[in-house]
Amino acid sequence: MTYRGITAGEVTFRGDHDDEVQAYLAQPVGDDPVGGVIVLHHMPGWDEGSVEIARKFAHHGYNAICPNLFDRFGKGEPDEVAAVARAQGGKPDDETVGDAAGAAAYLRGLPNSNGKVGIIGFCSGGRQVVLVASRLDNLDAAVDCWGGRVIADADQLTEAHPVSPIDLTSDLAAPLLGIFGNDDQSPTPEQVDQHEAALKEHGKTYEFHRYDGAGHGFFAVNRPGYRPEQATAAWGEVFKWYGKYLAS
Amino acid sequence: MxxxxxxxxxxxxxxxxxxxxxxxxxxxxxxxxxxxxxxxxxxxxxxxxxxxxxxxxxxxxxSEDSARRLVASILAALESGEAGHAVQVEAAASA
Structure with missing residues (x-):
């Protein structure tokens, strides 16, 4: 066998309000048309683990872009910028939707794009996936990995995050794959049940995979919550999902 | 979280x-x-x-345990003689 070659590095794209947004792009080498994936990083920021996931998708034959969602909070090391983003209450939802729209357009504009674009997010990025896939109508597949606050109480809504994404379920426009650990507290298994009930009620295309013995963030190999068996199985579901919906 | x-x-x-x-x-x-x-x-x-x-x-x-120990350590230090001295200095300076 041979391993696929990839290219990767920083780019910029036009995001919300036509702002220039920093991003990391990973692509398989070659001219064959391929699907694209938007990778939304978690709350600690645009870190090494997040761009590594972009490279993983390129390795599996997808163009992948990981926008620096905190780019507008300042320039500097990702952990420094993430600290400012957190102190200011986080990235506004509207800006996230605008940036995702710009990232999708960027991926579709790549010479080797097959026109299909999916999105995946982790932790706070999982919530953003549900939000974005409900407010944009041109994504082909979505993957929510343990997004917290997809169901938010009224007292958890803020100026930056004014909606509980589950309330947008009727507008969900992309097939949704959900990956959850049954020991997670954000979202709890009960919240995952509620989300699934809403998807059924509105007749949406979805699959939820829920893993015993796993908690929040069980893909992260650098944290004690890593669960190799569950993570391997769940990554398999992710690639089956994108293989089904992002193929040429 | x-x-x-x-x-x-x-x-x-x-x-x-x-x-x-x-x-x-x-x-x-x-x-x-x-x-x-x-x-x-x-x-x-x-x-x-x-x-x-x-x-x-x-x-x-x-870690959570470390943070709780830090809180106890800070409170203990503030209640120690050195902390008391610092409070007196601050009080004197603002008097």
Missing amino acids: CTWIVERTPMSGSGKGPNGWFEVNQANVYFDHPYHAPMDHSLIIDFVETPDEVGNRVAVEL
């Missing part, structure tokens, strides 16, 4: 970061996913000069 909940506390003092000493004006305290510590959640404290800008910051990411 993924909560964006941050306890913001005004501070008066100094911190030492990569660029040397700076004025600490605020502490941002939260319990969430750390950036660097190999933990699922940490008690994180950012001692910052300018709260809303990327700038001088001293950060710690501590």
